[in-house]
Amino acid sequence: MPHTSRPLRKLGFLTIGLYDEDDPGRGHESTLQLIELGERLGFDSAWVRHRHLQYGISSPVAVLAAATQRTRRIELGTAVTPLGWENPLRLAEDLATVDVLSGGRLNPGVSVGPPMFYDRVKDALYPQTAEAEDFGYGRVERLLDLVRGEPATGAGGREGFEVFSDRVQPHSPGLGSRMWYGGASLRSARWAGEHGMNLLTSSVVKAEGPEEGPADFATVQLSHIRAFRAAHPDGEDARVSQGLVVIPTDSASPEQRARYERYAAERLPRTAVPQGPGRMMFAPDLVGTSEVIAERLQAHAAFREVDEVAFALPFTFEHRDYEQILTDIATKLAPALGRRSGT
Template identity: 35%
Template sequence: MTAPAAESRPVPRFGLVAQVDHADLAGGIALFEDADRLGYDVGYVRVRHLQDALSSPLPFLTAAALHTERIQVGTAVIPLRFENAGRLAEDLATTDLLTGGRLRPGLGSGYSAHDAIYTRAFGQVQGDRTEMVNRVLHDLLRFVDGEVVAGADAHIEGVEPGTPLRIEPRAEGLRERLAYGAASPARAAMAGSLGLGLQLATMAPDDGSGRSFEVLQLEALRAYREASREAGHGDGHVMVSRQMLPMRTEEELEQWVSLIPRERAAAPAVAAEHAGVEIGGNPAVFSRVVLDDPMTVAHALLSDAVVQEADEICLVLPFGASAHARHQVLETFATDVVPHLLTAIV
């Protein structure tokens, strides 16, 4: 879903973000097959623990890649609160090799408001949660970069004693495709300084200033760009997701309207920007939802200042939609919205 780039701005990539339930893994793979045929550049899955949605996304993404030809596959996001850096480095690299270098992992922090329910399965957070997440993140990056973690002893078969040992396997190009899902300017700047991509979702932390979602998120995006440039990584890569769904008929609209509100944050029928509580229990400002004809959706995206500065635009599918409804909206977005966006942007 790309076109020759104009000098004014590189052509953005287009993708989707979906929730795949364990009870319908085949339907999730079919969704990726649809997106691949329709020309989407990348498909991301949400990650959830102790719920029906994907808890272990990498095996699913491997299967999705084997059923598709070109679409890249990723996560939005893997919560690092639940991860061991060494095992995750192994799993990411193995998945990247199996997918032919098509993996685009998105990493993030995790949940905080009700952390106690995860203790039995995932262990207790040692010390400050943010510090723990940072340790896992920095260790993961060092392992992916090839840090020597030990020297072989006489018990490592087939390896000369003293040989430097690293996390295996190694996957070329994986480091450049890692991204971090950050909402605040501080965390976005951290991602930029580390040479990670940035994933921006449909909410931003409410700082009490009364500023709009768009203004808050634009601040995070620009903090990321500045930090990335200062660290010598150039402009970096920004993925922004939006829940703006094109509808061709009233019947299609009826299929989707019951799925809004999304993310358990809005009151029924709320579609405008609004304040709420995000999954971790913290105050947040949520983006508007648009369910309308394709031209209205295109205009809404083009009027979004964050979208205008992003490198990748992703359509967020509310969970609970039927396979038919998901295919309809993916097709309409690809055929009736993206061409308008490309014409206006480039």
């Protein structure tokens, strides 16, 4: 089988950490155990996604703080933190703190735009300023400046017995270079490149051009990756991570295999044409043996342009399913993609 033009260098996975409302501790513990398993299996990174006012991880930074104390090597990321829910200064403090606790392993991914269902949540989230909040790229720029050590105020110095800093504390050198932007559009990809961020691209992209324009997911995603690198100071060396839903079945039971295939089949219709006024495009979930999945990835135009992945675990599965999927990804799929253990 031919290798990708960019050999797979970093192997990661993403989870949303679902839980039962009556027993949230078990779901959070499951997430931490999967991160520990990922480290043992040789994954390079583990990512968690925000789920606000849902039964998934609402505070990935807190969960990753716990993960820093249960792992030693694996990188820890958010994919992604929607900044519409965050105060950039407070978030910068939390990110720097977790990065220090991890020994420099944090990879924060962020995005902009109004919070989902903003009309429903705005009075609880911003009761006095809902109509004045700016959810544009400026919010990311503020966070980047603060994480990178730019002054937050001009009020540093000593006040009585207390000493104050002009910049966010703790300051974690290197964190600024590990900031990622989760972009689904060509505009976002270019913006992230221009601002020296890394790019997270997932199984969702925004179709560009007129209604009759191209509707091929891989081609659209490829255009985003190339536009990002063209705008980035590091050019072709700029980091891009791809996050498709991948479900290998090598060691799955017949019952698991059938359930995985039903899951993918139920989600397949949305991949046929761009969805909604935003013309969002979804990649099909990849289910099958590692050999079959590797062949499909090798034929994926955007996959051939990346050397980092954060394969997304499917929603609503059981802990034992995730263990099987992660084990097959690490031991079967990664070698089939040309990744050698420890590289």
